Amino acid sequence: MSERSTAAASALLSARGRSAKVQGHLQKPGTTLTLENSADAVVKRTLLPGGMRVITEQVPGVRSASVGIWVQVGSRDEPNAVAGAAHYLEHLLFKGTAKRTAAQIAEEIDAVGGELNAFTAKEHTCYYAHVLDEDLPLAMDLVADVVFDARCAESDVETERGVVLEEIAMRDDDPEDLLHDAFCSALLADHPLGRPVLGTEQSITDMSRSALNGFYRRRYTMPKMVLAVAGNVSHTQVLALVRKGLRDRLTGEKTPVAPRAGRARLSSAPRLVLHTDDTEQAHMMLGVRALDRHDDRRFTLSVLNAALGGGMSSRLFQEVRERRGLAYQVYSSVASYADTGHLSVYAGCQPDRLGQVAGVVRDVLRQVARDGFTDAEVARGKGQLRGGMVLGLEDVSSRMSRIGKSELAYADYLSVEQTLERIAAVTVEDVTKLARELLARPLAAAVVGPYAHADDVPVELHEVTK
Secondary structure (H helix, E strand, C coil): CCCCCCCCCCCCCCCCCCCCCCCHCCCCCEEEEEEEEEECEEEEEEEECCCCCCEEECCCCEEEEEEEEECCHHHCCCCCCCCCCCCCHHHHHHHHHHHCCCHHHHHHCCCCCCCCEEEEEECEEEEEEEEEHHHHHHHHHHHHHHHHCCCCHHHHHHHHHHHHHHHCCCHHHCCHHHHHHHHHHHHCCCHHHHCCCCCCCHHHHHHHHHHHHHHHHHHHHHHHEEEEEEECCHHHHHHHHHHHHHHCCCCCCCCCCCCCCCCCCCCCCCCCCECHHHHHCCCEEEEEEHHHHHHHHCCHHHHHHHHHHHCCCCHHHHHHHHHCCCCEEEEEEEECCCCCEEEEEEEEEEEHHHHHHHHHHHHHHHHHHHHCCCCHHHHHHHHHHHHHHHCEEECCHHHHHHHHHHHHCCCCCCCCCHHHHHHHHHCCHHHHHHHHHCCCCCCEEEEECCCHHHHHCCHHHHHCCC
């Protein structure tokens, strides 16, 4: 499966019960730091010999544990000749290891009522398990076995080739998934971030076992990995299981790979992309290049997005659906990568209404760029972010995901309390200033619907991309 990338947490350590501020990739091998020690959670990080980081969050009062190995390898790391390799490989690693068949892997996790799965994104891949706390040793062993000891047999490559091609076909039958890929292409053009995570039918059909195995052996290295565990666990217990399972791999003085950073080289201007499909609805996405995840204004962008199209009281929902009844679904979203990002708007409507919907969305964006949001809109946006974040962390899998992504993306940790403080600190003036900057940028647009040629797409869509 693929995952749409979203903004990770921030780049500060907890102010409560913390050790000296040290980023994970700069920590000394063999050392452990306490990143948070509170009534809500205890978060610790250890840098192991070999370069892997282990970060845990001990959550009182739960009876489960979630384990994830995060690898800093995604679709943007693929040469054109092997587009889709990261996702193809994600499938392949579950087909058997040196000590387990694919059936045995499935049987062992099912026997404890757990979940074992993985996803691939543009900048990382994650292999994870969710089990009862007493089954943590099994979960750790299964995830490590899949990630480190997969066979990548020729017969399995052929079996999974058909499965991945079926997944591409499913994507093509889902207008919103297809639209998202088309929008990334329209906005980011020939940059690797503009390519589909799944690859193409041609690239998957042509990919060899040697190419996949080489991609695996070269890129799945411990300095690119973070092991994240959350739930009813102790850091000492997790380290003991890691040392037992990885043994000879925990050697040397390798330094973890630093978080991705830089500035994306985007040479092509945003454009309009049409994907002709015989759908009952027309699906539209338009947006602008926005902030990378290292930008200090990312919390301001999150508030802007919430006020613009994050809920039923948002400006877009009220204007497009409530006041005019033009679409059932309309929303905005943000994606932030290491060196760029985007703010986008989605709407689905009857094909003969697409021009009206595009016109209203365009007018809303222009109005926000000119006048910003009201105090009440910004307050609601901040409240929506706070509630969504805290409620989401009721689940230990979400907590594991939060600390794992944060460590991989920033080599750093931000507590829930600090995150809430950063959201609360955003002002109306901050949001207005950022809206004026971003919404003045050229718009890209993508359309999936029953239009034979680009000339058939309503003129309003062509106008927004001029």
